[in-house]
Amino acid sequence: MKGFLNRLTRKGKEANKTVSLSRSLEQNLTLLKENIFQNDQTIVYRRFRTRGPQVLNCALIFVDQMIDKEELSRNVIRPLMRLSVERRFFRPDLLKEIIEQVISISELELQDNMSKILNGILHGETLLLIDGLASGILINARKWTVRSIVEPASESVVRGPREGFTETLMTNLSMVRRKISSEKLRFEFMKLGTQTKTDVAIGYIDGIAPPNILAEVKKRLNEIKVEAILESGYIEELIKDSPLTPFKTVGHTERPDVVAAKLLEGRIAIFCDGTPFVLTIPFLFLEAFQANEDYYKNYFLASLDRLIRYISFIITTTTPAIYLSLVTYHQELIPTPLLLSLSASREGVPLPTVVEVIAMGFVFEILREGGVRLPNPIGSAVSIVGAIVLGDAAASAGLVSSPMIIVVALTAIASFAVPKLLGLATLIRLYLVLFSAFLGLYGFFFGIIGLFIQLCSMRSFGVPYLSNFATLQPHELQDTVIRAPWWVMSSRSRKTAGKKGLG
Secondary structure (H helix, E strand, C coil): CCEEEEEEHHHHHHHHHCCCCCHHHHHHHHHHHHHHCCCCCCCEEEEEEEEEECEEEEEEEECCCECCHHHHHHHHHHHHHHECCCCCCCHEEEEHHHHHHHHHCEEEEEEEHHHHHHHHHCCCCCEEEEEECCEEEEECCCCCCCCCCCCCHHHHCCCCCCCCCCCHHHHHHHHHHCCCCCCEEEEEEEEEECCCCCEEEEEECCCCCCCCHHHHHHHHCCCCCCCCCHHHHHHHHHHHHCCCCCCCCCECCCHHHHHHHHHHHEEEEEEECCCCCEECCCCCCCHCCHHHHHHHCCCHHHHHHHHHHHHHHHHHHHHHHHHHHHHHHCCHHCHHHHHHHHHHHCCCCCCHHHHHHHHHHHHHHHHHHHHHHHHHHHHHHHHHHHHHHHHHHHHHHCCHHHCCCCHHHHHHHCCCCHHHHHHHHHHHHHHHHHHHHHHHHHHHHHHHHHHHHHHHHEECEECCCCCCCCCHHHHCCEEECECCCCCCCCCCCCCCCCCCCCC
């Protein structure tokens, strides 16, 4: 990677010095070998000659392992080596004959600008140079090893398509194009990263995506000035609203069906070469509770599952704080038999309740992080066995109380129902615990009010973050806490489609 970036840096310096190719093949090869790609053994120089009566010296320059050598040999080298060039041909006529009659590859480009030539080579194209011609031919014979299309592990479903995006940009675009066979589907390309020059595509449906949101997306992307874009997470962090909050204002997914559905709703997708994660804009808070499977099964079951996710999010974020408040400050609100049971279980525990809550939550996060980073068979075993052994041992040793183990377990199980909010739920949980530790239920409600103020003040590319909740219009509520039947959902949200959006 370091050598690749260094090569790109040298490329930029030389491109400023050399504007175009010369007519001498030897001078061009010397420039490439000794100045631009000096000591770079990944660059291949294949020299050959045409047949008589006028022999022409030719050279192909390409990056090893990024081109289809068989296609290059069959459709470029072999036809040129068999080419008989007569003296009556002038140079422009010769170049025209080679492009139109000799090379049988569909994508060719005549180019004499050194900067564009180098950019093409580093992105997998092959440069053909012919002695006596001051122009080169860029040939698209790209081929490299790519991951096959499989179901994304981060978004598995019981019912629905099993395909997921890959790390190849054009493959991802074709997967979306297959699902939306509309002439209004648009993809606009740009390059981001002064060193990596990563290919990025903006996808939208003309006439559905709000023009003002689209213009804002392009504006923020054009303002990105960094050396490298290696994953779409770079772009997400650089263009998101409210960058100092943990709430997501830019969505991401690995599933083509999700991106297609978002585009049909009027949203904008950002594809980044080298990653299977596609960004969707704008992203509202309610989208974290939606799953693509909600739209593939009966709306009663989908609505029930969605309600479970909302309830699970409330449980995982509030249960430790409420338990801490009641046990520490508001014992009078606990029924007497339950209070006696809690007091008996805490007898002999040396730690204050707030330390118990934070310590056990921290241990659970360690187990969860370890389970994620380890290989799947080992990770799941470590998480389950670690939680059982540590919880039972801690309770038996009297370090923590049994009710505390139940609270942590309930919190952990509920968090798994909202995987898109897993990290956010951890931060909110700690935030509410700290407020409750100082002021009890008063602090808890102050914390809840602060969260709502933050959510109500946020926007995602001009669209209010809680816009679908803060309305009484039936068509805006049809796909929020519950999923309405398909025959009811006949119109798009005015916040994310049409001419409305930025405010």
